[in-house]
Amino acid sequence: MATSELSLLRLIQFSDSALPIGGAAHSFGLESLAAEGRLTVEDLPAFLEDYLQEAGCLEAVFCRLAHGCWPKQSNEGPDGPAGPDGFDGPIEEGAGPDRLAQWLHLNRQLSAFRCSRESREASATLGRRFLRLAASTMESPALATTLERSIEEGVDVHLCTAFGRVGAFLGLDPTPVAICYLHQSLAGLISACQRLLPLGQNRASRLLWDLKPSIVSTVERSLALSLEDVSCFLPALDVASMSHPTLATRLFVS
Protein backbone atom coordinates (compact mmCIF):
# COMPACT_ATOMS: atom_id res chain seq x y z
CA MET A 1 0.00 0.00 0.00
CA ALA A 2 1.33 3.46 -0.91
CA THR A 3 2.25 5.82 1.90
CA SER A 4 -0.43 8.35 0.94
CA GLU A 5 -3.16 5.69 1.05
CA LEU A 6 -1.95 4.51 4.43
CA SER A 7 -1.90 8.09 5.70
CA LEU A 8 -5.44 8.62 4.45
CA LEU A 9 -6.59 5.50 6.28
CA ARG A 10 -4.97 6.79 9.43
CA LEU A 11 -6.68 10.16 9.04
CA ILE A 12 -10.04 8.42 8.54
CA GLN A 13 -9.57 6.70 11.89
CA PHE A 14 -8.73 10.02 13.55
CA SER A 15 -11.88 11.51 11.96
CA ASP A 16 -14.19 8.88 13.42
CA SER A 17 -16.82 10.38 15.70
CA ALA A 18 -16.20 7.41 18.02
CA LEU A 19 -12.60 8.51 18.63
CA PRO A 20 -12.13 8.38 22.40
CA ILE A 21 -11.57 12.09 23.04
CA GLY A 22 -14.96 12.95 24.53
CA GLY A 23 -16.61 14.61 21.54
CA ALA A 24 -20.00 13.17 22.44
CA ALA A 25 -20.10 15.30 25.61
CA HIS A 26 -20.37 18.61 23.72
CA SER A 27 -23.19 20.31 21.83
CA PHE A 28 -21.46 23.72 21.34
CA GLY A 29 -24.64 25.61 22.24
CA LEU A 30 -27.14 23.38 20.40
CA GLU A 31 -28.57 22.14 23.70
CA SER A 32 -29.64 25.68 24.66
CA LEU A 33 -31.17 26.33 21.23
CA ALA A 34 -33.12 23.07 21.41
CA ALA A 35 -34.23 23.77 25.00
CA GLU A 36 -35.54 27.20 23.96
CA GLY A 37 -37.40 25.67 21.02
CA ARG A 38 -35.25 27.68 18.60
CA LEU A 39 -33.94 24.63 16.76
CA THR A 40 -36.15 21.93 15.27
CA VAL A 41 -35.45 18.92 13.08
CA GLU A 42 -36.91 20.85 10.15
CA ASP A 43 -34.42 23.70 10.77
CA LEU A 44 -31.39 21.43 10.78
CA PRO A 45 -30.42 21.31 7.08
CA ALA A 46 -30.37 25.12 6.75
CA PHE A 47 -28.87 25.56 10.22
CA LEU A 48 -25.96 23.25 9.48
CA GLU A 49 -25.41 24.84 6.05
CA ASP A 50 -25.17 28.24 7.76
CA TYR A 51 -22.90 26.78 10.43
CA LEU A 52 -20.60 25.49 7.68
CA GLN A 53 -20.58 28.87 5.89
CA GLU A 54 -19.52 30.66 9.05
CA ALA A 55 -17.79 28.55 11.74
CA GLY A 56 -16.95 25.77 9.26
CA CYS A 57 -15.12 28.15 6.96
CA LEU A 58 -13.28 29.82 9.86
CA GLU A 59 -12.12 26.48 11.21
CA ALA A 60 -11.15 25.21 7.75
CA VAL A 61 -8.91 28.27 7.38
CA PHE A 62 -7.31 27.66 10.79
CA CYS A 63 -6.89 23.94 10.00
CA ARG A 64 -5.12 24.75 6.73
CA LEU A 65 -2.92 27.43 8.31
CA ALA A 66 -2.02 25.05 11.15
CA HIS A 67 -1.15 22.41 8.56
CA GLY A 68 0.97 24.98 6.70
CA CYS A 69 3.20 25.51 9.75
CA TRP A 70 4.79 22.16 8.86
CA PRO A 71 5.64 22.05 5.16
CA LYS A 72 6.18 18.65 3.57
CA GLN A 73 9.93 19.13 3.42
CA SER A 74 10.04 19.14 7.20
CA ASN A 75 10.75 15.40 6.84
CA GLU A 76 8.64 14.19 9.68
CA GLY A 77 5.85 11.65 9.89
CA PRO A 78 5.41 8.04 10.90
CA ASP A 79 6.84 6.73 7.63
CA GLY A 80 9.25 9.56 6.88
CA PRO A 81 13.01 9.53 7.44
CA ALA A 82 13.69 8.10 10.85
CA GLY A 83 14.65 10.49 13.61
CA PRO A 84 16.81 9.62 16.60
CA ASP A 85 13.99 7.58 18.07
CA GLY A 86 13.71 5.53 14.88
CA PHE A 87 10.13 6.61 14.28
CA ASP A 88 9.82 10.26 13.35
CA GLY A 89 11.98 13.30 12.97
CA PRO A 90 12.64 15.82 15.70
CA ILE A 91 11.18 19.29 15.42
CA GLU A 92 13.86 21.59 14.17
CA GLU A 93 13.56 24.39 16.67
CA GLY A 94 15.58 27.44 15.80
CA ALA A 95 16.13 26.37 12.20
CA GLY A 96 14.31 29.05 10.24
CA PRO A 97 10.98 30.29 11.50
CA ASP A 98 9.83 28.59 14.65
CA ARG A 99 6.96 26.43 13.36
CA LEU A 100 5.72 25.64 16.80
CA ALA A 101 5.61 29.31 17.75
CA GLN A 102 3.56 30.07 14.64
CA TRP A 103 1.22 27.20 15.37
CA LEU A 104 0.79 28.29 19.00
CA HIS A 105 0.00 31.83 17.87
CA LEU A 106 -2.73 30.47 15.57
CA ASN A 107 -4.23 28.73 18.59
CA ARG A 108 -4.13 31.99 20.55
CA GLN A 109 -5.92 33.76 17.72
CA LEU A 110 -8.59 31.09 17.51
CA SER A 111 -9.15 31.35 21.26
CA ALA A 112 -9.69 35.08 20.73
CA PHE A 113 -12.24 34.37 17.99
CA ARG A 114 -14.24 32.00 20.19
CA CYS A 115 -16.10 34.39 22.45
CA SER A 116 -18.21 31.86 24.35
CA ARG A 117 -16.22 30.27 27.17
CA GLU A 118 -17.96 26.90 27.15
CA SER A 119 -17.54 26.37 23.40
CA ARG A 120 -13.94 27.59 23.55
CA GLU A 121 -13.11 25.26 26.43
CA ALA A 122 -14.85 22.38 24.62
CA SER A 123 -12.73 22.94 21.52
CA ALA A 124 -9.58 23.17 23.66
CA THR A 125 -10.37 20.03 25.62
CA LEU A 126 -11.00 18.04 22.45
CA GLY A 127 -7.91 19.49 20.75
CA ARG A 128 -5.63 18.57 23.63
CA ARG A 129 -7.04 15.05 23.88
CA PHE A 130 -6.86 14.57 20.12
CA LEU A 131 -3.20 15.58 19.98
CA ARG A 132 -2.36 13.40 22.98
CA LEU A 133 -4.12 10.42 21.41
CA ALA A 134 -2.41 10.96 18.04
CA ALA A 135 1.02 11.32 19.71
CA SER A 136 0.45 8.16 21.70
CA THR A 137 -1.03 6.09 18.86
CA MET A 138 1.79 6.98 16.47
CA GLU A 139 4.40 7.01 19.25
CA SER A 140 5.53 10.38 17.98
CA PRO A 141 7.96 12.53 20.00
CA ALA A 142 7.28 15.39 17.54
CA LEU A 143 3.57 15.47 18.32
CA ALA A 144 4.28 14.97 22.02
CA THR A 145 6.63 17.97 21.92
CA THR A 146 3.90 20.04 20.24
CA LEU A 147 1.54 19.22 23.07
CA GLU A 148 4.11 19.75 25.83
CA ARG A 149 5.08 23.18 24.54
CA SER A 150 1.45 24.29 24.35
CA ILE A 151 1.02 23.28 27.98
CA GLU A 152 4.27 25.02 29.00
CA GLU A 153 3.18 28.26 27.33
CA GLY A 154 -0.40 28.05 28.62
CA VAL A 155 -1.88 28.04 25.12
CA ASP A 156 -5.11 26.18 24.43
CA VAL A 157 -4.87 23.69 21.57
CA HIS A 158 -8.01 23.70 19.44
CA LEU A 159 -9.33 20.66 17.63
CA CYS A 160 -9.10 22.15 14.12
CA THR A 161 -5.49 23.27 14.59
CA ALA A 162 -4.59 19.92 16.16
CA PHE A 163 -6.17 18.27 13.13
CA GLY A 164 -4.05 20.41 10.83
CA ARG A 165 -0.94 19.53 12.82
CA VAL A 166 -1.61 15.79 12.66
CA GLY A 167 -2.55 15.96 8.97
CA ALA A 168 0.78 17.61 8.20
CA PHE A 169 2.55 15.01 10.31
CA LEU A 170 0.89 12.29 8.22
CA GLY A 171 2.17 13.99 5.07
CA LEU A 172 -1.30 14.65 3.68
CA ASP A 173 -2.37 17.67 1.66
CA PRO A 174 -4.33 20.32 3.59
CA THR A 175 -7.56 19.95 1.58
CA PRO A 176 -8.43 16.35 2.58
CA VAL A 177 -7.38 17.15 6.15
CA ALA A 178 -9.77 20.12 6.35
CA ILE A 179 -12.54 18.09 4.67
CA CYS A 180 -12.14 15.28 7.20
CA TYR A 181 -12.09 17.82 10.03
CA LEU A 182 -15.36 19.44 8.95
CA HIS A 183 -16.96 16.05 8.33
CA GLN A 184 -16.23 14.80 11.86
CA SER A 185 -17.28 18.19 13.27
CA LEU A 186 -20.70 18.03 11.57
CA ALA A 187 -21.07 14.35 12.47
CA GLY A 188 -20.57 15.36 16.11
CA LEU A 189 -23.20 18.11 15.92
CA ILE A 190 -25.71 15.81 14.23
CA SER A 191 -25.04 13.15 16.85
CA ALA A 192 -25.78 15.75 19.55
CA CYS A 193 -29.01 16.64 17.74
CA GLN A 194 -30.06 12.99 17.85
CA ARG A 195 -30.03 13.23 21.64
CA LEU A 196 -31.71 16.64 21.75
CA LEU A 197 -34.34 16.42 19.03
CA PRO A 198 -36.62 13.73 17.55
CA LEU A 199 -34.02 12.95 14.90
CA GLY A 200 -33.83 9.28 13.89
CA GLN A 201 -30.75 7.43 12.68
CA ASN A 202 -31.79 7.26 9.04
CA ARG A 203 -32.62 10.95 8.86
CA ALA A 204 -29.40 11.85 10.69
CA SER A 205 -27.41 9.75 8.25
CA ARG A 206 -29.14 11.35 5.28
CA LEU A 207 -28.49 14.80 6.73
CA LEU A 208 -24.75 14.19 6.90
CA TRP A 209 -24.80 12.65 3.43
CA ASP A 210 -26.55 15.68 1.94
CA LEU A 211 -24.04 18.07 3.56
CA LYS A 212 -20.99 16.50 1.93
CA PRO A 213 -21.02 18.77 -1.17
CA SER A 214 -21.21 21.81 1.13
CA ILE A 215 -18.29 20.51 3.16
CA VAL A 216 -16.20 20.27 0.01
CA SER A 217 -17.27 23.69 -1.27
CA THR A 218 -16.60 25.26 2.15
CA VAL A 219 -13.05 23.92 2.16
CA GLU A 220 -12.55 25.05 -1.46
CA ARG A 221 -13.75 28.53 -0.51
CA SER A 222 -11.49 28.58 2.54
CA LEU A 223 -8.41 27.94 0.36
CA ALA A 224 -8.61 31.47 -1.01
CA LEU A 225 -9.05 33.11 2.39
CA SER A 226 -6.50 34.53 4.78
CA LEU A 227 -7.21 35.23 8.43
CA GLU A 228 -7.83 38.84 7.44
CA ASP A 229 -10.60 37.84 5.01
CA VAL A 230 -12.33 35.17 7.03
CA SER A 231 -15.55 35.91 8.88
CA CYS A 232 -17.80 34.11 11.32
CA PHE A 233 -21.21 35.51 12.24
CA LEU A 234 -23.23 33.20 14.51
CA PRO A 235 -24.46 35.49 17.31
CA ALA A 236 -27.59 33.45 18.07
CA LEU A 237 -25.44 30.38 18.61
CA ASP A 238 -23.02 32.48 20.71
CA VAL A 239 -25.82 33.67 22.99
CA ALA A 240 -27.16 30.11 23.25
CA SER A 241 -23.72 28.84 24.23
CA MET A 242 -23.31 31.68 26.77
CA SER A 243 -26.63 30.81 28.40
CA HIS A 244 -25.89 27.06 28.52
CA PRO A 245 -24.38 27.14 32.05
CA THR A 246 -27.71 28.48 33.37
CA LEU A 247 -29.87 25.69 31.88
CA ALA A 248 -31.75 23.84 34.61
CA THR A 249 -31.06 20.39 33.12
CA ARG A 250 -28.08 19.62 30.93
CA LEU A 251 -27.07 16.55 28.95
CA PHE A 252 -23.92 18.13 27.57
CA VAL A 253 -20.84 19.84 29.02
CA SER A 254 -21.16 22.64 26.45
Add this chain to the structure above:
Amino acid sequence: MHGRLSLCFERPQNGSSAALRFLVQEPPWRVVRAFPTEAGASLIHLNNISGGILGGDRLELQIELSAGVAAQITSTGATRIYRSRPGQGAAVCSTTISLGKNSLLEFLPDALIPYAGSSFEQHTSIDLAPGATLFWWEVVAPGRAAAGEVFRYRGLRLQSEICAQGLPFAMEHFHLEPGQRPLDSPARLAGDRYLTTFFICKVGPPAGEWRGLEQELAEIAARLTRPGEIRWGASALARHGIIVRGLSRESRWTWPGLYEFWRAAKWRLLGQQAVLPRKVY
Protein backbone atom coordinates in the same frame (compact mmCIF):
# COMPACT_ATOMS: atom_id res chain seq x y z
CA MET B 1 -14.00 62.13 1.87
CA HIS B 2 -10.78 61.22 3.66
CA GLY B 3 -10.61 62.41 7.24
CA ARG B 4 -8.41 61.68 10.20
CA LEU B 5 -8.81 62.40 13.87
CA SER B 6 -5.97 61.73 16.26
CA LEU B 7 -6.41 62.45 19.95
CA CYS B 8 -4.26 62.00 23.00
CA PHE B 9 -5.50 62.10 26.58
CA GLU B 10 -2.59 63.06 28.80
CA ARG B 11 -2.04 63.05 32.51
CA PRO B 12 -2.53 66.57 33.84
CA GLN B 13 0.08 68.33 35.96
CA ASN B 14 -2.39 69.54 38.57
CA GLY B 15 -4.26 66.30 39.32
CA SER B 16 -7.47 67.29 37.55
CA SER B 17 -9.11 65.32 34.70
CA ALA B 18 -7.05 64.25 31.68
CA ALA B 19 -5.91 66.92 29.24
CA LEU B 20 -7.01 66.44 25.64
CA ARG B 21 -4.43 67.09 22.93
CA PHE B 22 -5.48 67.24 19.27
CA LEU B 23 -2.78 65.72 17.07
CA VAL B 24 -4.84 65.77 13.87
CA GLN B 25 -8.42 66.91 13.30
CA GLU B 26 -9.71 66.80 9.72
CA PRO B 27 -13.31 66.98 8.45
CA PRO B 28 -15.72 65.31 8.78
CA TRP B 29 -14.47 64.56 12.28
CA ARG B 30 -15.14 67.20 14.89
CA VAL B 31 -14.47 67.22 18.63
CA VAL B 32 -15.14 70.56 20.28
CA ARG B 33 -13.55 70.09 23.68
CA ALA B 34 -13.24 67.73 26.63
CA PHE B 35 -15.55 68.05 29.61
CA PRO B 36 -14.40 66.98 33.06
CA THR B 37 -16.70 64.42 34.70
CA GLU B 38 -17.42 64.16 38.41
CA ALA B 39 -15.45 60.92 38.46
CA GLY B 40 -12.32 62.70 37.24
CA ALA B 41 -12.46 61.49 33.65
CA SER B 42 -12.51 63.57 30.48
CA LEU B 43 -15.62 63.27 28.34
CA ILE B 44 -15.63 64.00 24.62
CA HIS B 45 -18.36 63.81 21.99
CA LEU B 46 -17.33 62.50 18.57
CA ASN B 47 -19.16 64.39 15.87
CA ASN B 48 -19.33 63.76 12.15
CA ILE B 49 -20.22 67.14 10.63
CA SER B 50 -21.31 65.58 7.34
CA GLY B 51 -24.17 63.94 9.23
CA GLY B 52 -23.07 60.42 8.47
CA ILE B 53 -20.68 58.23 6.55
CA LEU B 54 -20.95 58.49 2.79
CA GLY B 55 -20.08 55.90 0.17
CA GLY B 56 -16.34 55.83 -0.49
CA ASP B 57 -15.42 57.72 2.71
CA ARG B 58 -12.10 56.80 4.30
CA LEU B 59 -12.10 57.74 7.97
CA GLU B 60 -9.40 57.17 10.53
CA LEU B 61 -9.65 57.57 14.27
CA GLN B 62 -6.66 57.26 16.58
CA ILE B 63 -7.00 57.55 20.32
CA GLU B 64 -4.24 57.30 22.86
CA LEU B 65 -4.60 57.33 26.62
CA SER B 66 -1.48 58.01 28.66
CA ALA B 67 -0.80 56.01 31.80
CA GLY B 68 -3.31 56.51 34.58
CA VAL B 69 -5.80 58.75 32.74
CA ALA B 70 -9.54 58.15 32.39
CA ALA B 71 -11.64 59.11 29.37
CA GLN B 72 -15.20 58.66 28.29
CA ILE B 73 -16.00 58.89 24.58
CA THR B 74 -19.43 58.96 23.04
CA SER B 75 -21.03 60.15 19.82
CA THR B 76 -23.50 62.97 19.28
CA GLY B 77 -25.99 60.61 17.65
CA ALA B 78 -26.30 57.39 15.69
CA THR B 79 -23.68 56.72 13.04
CA ARG B 80 -25.61 56.71 9.77
CA ILE B 81 -24.11 54.84 6.84
CA TYR B 82 -25.57 56.29 3.65
CA ARG B 83 -26.28 54.48 0.41
CA SER B 84 -23.27 54.06 -1.88
CA ARG B 85 -23.53 55.15 -5.49
CA PRO B 86 -23.23 52.37 -8.10
CA GLY B 87 -19.62 51.39 -8.59
CA GLN B 88 -18.53 53.19 -5.44
CA GLY B 89 -16.50 51.16 -2.98
CA ALA B 90 -17.40 50.52 0.62
CA ALA B 91 -16.96 53.34 3.12
CA VAL B 92 -14.20 52.47 5.58
CA CYS B 93 -13.61 53.57 9.16
CA SER B 94 -10.41 52.42 10.87
CA THR B 95 -10.04 52.99 14.59
CA THR B 96 -6.84 52.41 16.55
CA ILE B 97 -6.86 52.80 20.31
CA SER B 98 -3.93 52.50 22.68
CA LEU B 99 -4.53 52.37 26.43
CA GLY B 100 -1.60 53.18 28.69
CA LYS B 101 -0.84 51.52 31.99
CA ASN B 102 -3.73 51.72 34.48
CA SER B 103 -5.77 53.94 32.16
CA LEU B 104 -9.54 53.67 31.73
CA LEU B 105 -11.51 54.12 28.51
CA GLU B 106 -15.29 54.03 28.32
CA PHE B 107 -16.14 54.03 24.61
CA LEU B 108 -19.93 54.30 24.48
CA PRO B 109 -21.15 55.29 21.02
CA ASP B 110 -24.73 55.39 19.76
CA ALA B 111 -25.98 52.78 17.32
CA LEU B 112 -24.63 52.11 13.85
CA ILE B 113 -27.40 52.39 11.24
CA PRO B 114 -26.60 51.04 7.77
CA TYR B 115 -29.07 52.50 5.27
CA ALA B 116 -30.47 50.61 2.29
CA GLY B 117 -27.83 50.16 -0.42
CA SER B 118 -24.94 51.06 1.89
CA SER B 119 -21.64 49.25 2.10
CA PHE B 120 -19.37 49.77 5.08
CA GLU B 121 -16.21 48.36 6.63
CA GLN B 122 -15.17 49.06 10.19
CA HIS B 123 -11.79 47.98 11.52
CA THR B 124 -11.12 48.48 15.22
CA SER B 125 -7.87 47.64 16.94
CA ILE B 126 -7.40 48.20 20.66
CA ASP B 127 -4.30 47.49 22.72
CA LEU B 128 -4.26 47.50 26.52
CA ALA B 129 -1.19 47.96 28.72
CA PRO B 130 -1.04 46.27 32.14
CA GLY B 131 -3.78 47.51 34.46
CA ALA B 132 -5.69 49.25 31.64
CA THR B 133 -9.50 48.95 31.60
CA LEU B 134 -11.86 49.11 28.65
CA PHE B 135 -15.65 49.32 28.46
CA TRP B 136 -16.74 49.34 24.81
CA TRP B 137 -20.20 48.73 23.47
CA GLU B 138 -21.55 48.64 19.98
CA VAL B 139 -25.15 48.38 18.79
CA VAL B 140 -25.80 47.53 15.13
CA ALA B 141 -29.26 48.36 13.81
CA PRO B 142 -30.86 46.56 10.84
CA GLY B 143 -31.39 49.86 9.01
CA ARG B 144 -34.02 52.56 9.37
CA ALA B 145 -36.38 50.15 11.09
CA ALA B 146 -39.02 52.78 11.87
CA ALA B 147 -39.39 53.37 8.13
CA GLY B 148 -39.65 49.64 7.48
CA GLU B 149 -36.14 49.52 6.03
CA VAL B 150 -34.67 46.35 7.50
CA PHE B 151 -31.54 44.51 6.31
CA ARG B 152 -31.45 46.27 2.97
CA TYR B 153 -27.81 47.29 3.13
CA ARG B 154 -25.37 45.75 0.64
CA GLY B 155 -22.65 44.75 3.02
CA LEU B 156 -21.35 45.37 6.50
CA ARG B 157 -17.91 44.18 7.50
CA LEU B 158 -17.02 44.63 11.18
CA GLN B 159 -13.57 43.57 12.33
CA SER B 160 -12.38 44.05 15.89
CA GLU B 161 -9.24 42.97 17.66
CA ILE B 162 -8.47 43.59 21.30
CA CYS B 163 -4.95 42.82 22.49
CA ALA B 164 -2.97 42.95 25.70
CA GLN B 165 0.53 44.14 24.88
CA GLY B 166 0.17 42.87 21.32
CA LEU B 167 -1.33 39.45 22.09
CA PRO B 168 -4.95 39.12 20.91
CA PHE B 169 -7.57 37.98 23.41
CA ALA B 170 -10.78 39.00 21.63
CA MET B 171 -11.34 39.00 17.87
CA GLU B 172 -14.43 39.34 15.76
CA HIS B 173 -14.74 39.28 11.98
CA PHE B 174 -18.34 39.74 10.90
CA HIS B 175 -19.33 40.00 7.27
CA LEU B 176 -23.05 40.58 6.86
CA GLU B 177 -24.52 40.45 3.39
CA PRO B 178 -28.28 40.19 3.83
CA GLY B 179 -28.78 39.66 0.09
CA GLN B 180 -26.36 36.74 0.00
CA ARG B 181 -26.59 35.10 3.42
CA PRO B 182 -29.95 35.33 5.21
CA LEU B 183 -29.58 36.86 8.65
CA ASP B 184 -32.76 35.36 10.09
CA SER B 185 -31.19 31.89 10.19
CA PRO B 186 -31.45 30.21 13.66
CA ALA B 187 -27.64 30.35 13.90
CA ARG B 188 -27.30 34.01 12.95
CA LEU B 189 -29.88 36.52 14.20
CA ALA B 190 -32.74 34.01 14.47
CA GLY B 191 -35.44 36.57 13.75
CA ASP B 192 -33.93 39.35 15.85
CA ARG B 193 -32.79 42.64 14.32
CA TYR B 194 -30.43 44.45 16.66
CA LEU B 195 -26.99 43.09 17.51
CA THR B 196 -25.32 44.37 20.66
CA THR B 197 -21.79 43.63 21.80
CA PHE B 198 -20.22 44.90 25.00
CA PHE B 199 -16.56 44.24 25.81
CA ILE B 200 -15.52 44.59 29.44
CA CYS B 201 -11.74 44.20 29.69
CA LYS B 202 -8.97 44.77 32.18
CA VAL B 203 -5.42 43.48 32.05
CA GLY B 204 -4.54 42.08 35.43
CA PRO B 205 -7.29 40.15 37.19
CA PRO B 206 -6.74 36.36 37.25
CA ALA B 207 -9.07 33.92 35.43
CA GLY B 208 -10.99 33.16 38.64
CA GLU B 209 -12.11 36.77 38.96
CA TRP B 210 -13.45 36.76 35.43
CA ARG B 211 -15.40 33.58 36.13
CA GLY B 212 -16.96 35.32 39.13
CA LEU B 213 -17.92 38.35 37.05
CA GLU B 214 -19.19 36.08 34.28
CA GLN B 215 -21.52 34.43 36.77
CA GLU B 216 -22.77 37.79 38.05
CA LEU B 217 -23.39 39.13 34.54
CA ALA B 218 -24.93 35.83 33.39
CA GLU B 219 -27.47 36.18 36.20
CA ILE B 220 -28.28 39.69 34.99
CA ALA B 221 -28.50 38.35 31.41
CA ALA B 222 -30.97 35.67 32.48
CA ARG B 223 -33.06 38.24 34.37
CA LEU B 224 -33.12 40.74 31.49
CA THR B 225 -33.87 38.16 28.80
CA ARG B 226 -37.48 38.32 27.65
CA PRO B 227 -38.41 35.67 25.07
CA GLY B 228 -39.56 37.28 21.84
CA GLU B 229 -38.12 40.67 22.81
CA ILE B 230 -34.47 40.40 23.83
CA ARG B 231 -31.89 37.75 24.66
CA TRP B 232 -28.64 38.39 26.52
CA GLY B 233 -25.58 36.27 27.17
CA ALA B 234 -22.33 36.91 29.04
CA SER B 235 -19.14 34.93 28.87
CA ALA B 236 -15.52 35.17 29.95
CA LEU B 237 -13.13 35.84 27.08
CA ALA B 238 -9.99 33.79 26.52
CA ARG B 239 -8.21 36.22 28.84
CA HIS B 240 -8.59 39.65 30.39
CA GLY B 241 -12.32 40.16 30.06
CA ILE B 242 -15.96 39.42 29.45
CA ILE B 243 -18.15 39.76 26.42
CA VAL B 244 -21.85 40.53 26.69
CA ARG B 245 -23.93 39.82 23.62
CA GLY B 246 -27.53 40.91 23.05
CA LEU B 247 -30.04 40.19 20.30
CA SER B 248 -33.33 42.03 20.19
CA ARG B 249 -36.30 42.91 18.02
CA GLU B 250 -36.17 46.59 18.97
CA SER B 251 -33.46 48.93 20.21
CA ARG B 252 -35.45 50.23 23.17
CA TRP B 253 -34.70 47.02 25.12
CA THR B 254 -31.01 47.33 24.50
CA TRP B 255 -29.88 50.52 26.23
CA PRO B 256 -31.28 49.88 29.74
CA GLY B 257 -29.71 46.42 29.63
CA LEU B 258 -26.31 47.74 28.56
CA TYR B 259 -26.37 50.24 31.38
CA GLU B 260 -27.12 47.51 33.91
CA PHE B 261 -24.19 45.34 32.73
CA TRP B 262 -21.88 48.35 32.71
CA ARG B 263 -22.92 49.41 36.21
CA ALA B 264 -22.37 45.94 37.68
CA ALA B 265 -19.04 45.38 35.93
CA LYS B 266 -17.59 48.81 36.71
CA TRP B 267 -18.46 48.49 40.35
CA ARG B 268 -16.91 45.05 40.57
CA LEU B 269 -13.73 45.87 38.65
CA LEU B 270 -13.06 49.44 39.80
CA GLY B 271 -15.40 50.12 42.71
CA GLN B 272 -16.81 53.09 40.79
CA GLN B 273 -20.28 54.14 39.69
CA ALA B 274 -21.13 54.04 35.99
CA VAL B 275 -22.42 57.45 34.92
CA LEU B 276 -23.83 57.86 31.43
CA PRO B 277 -22.16 60.52 29.25
CA ARG B 278 -23.82 63.91 29.63
CA LYS B 279 -26.06 64.54 26.62
CA VAL B 280 -29.71 64.40 25.67
CA TYR B 281 -31.14 60.85 25.69
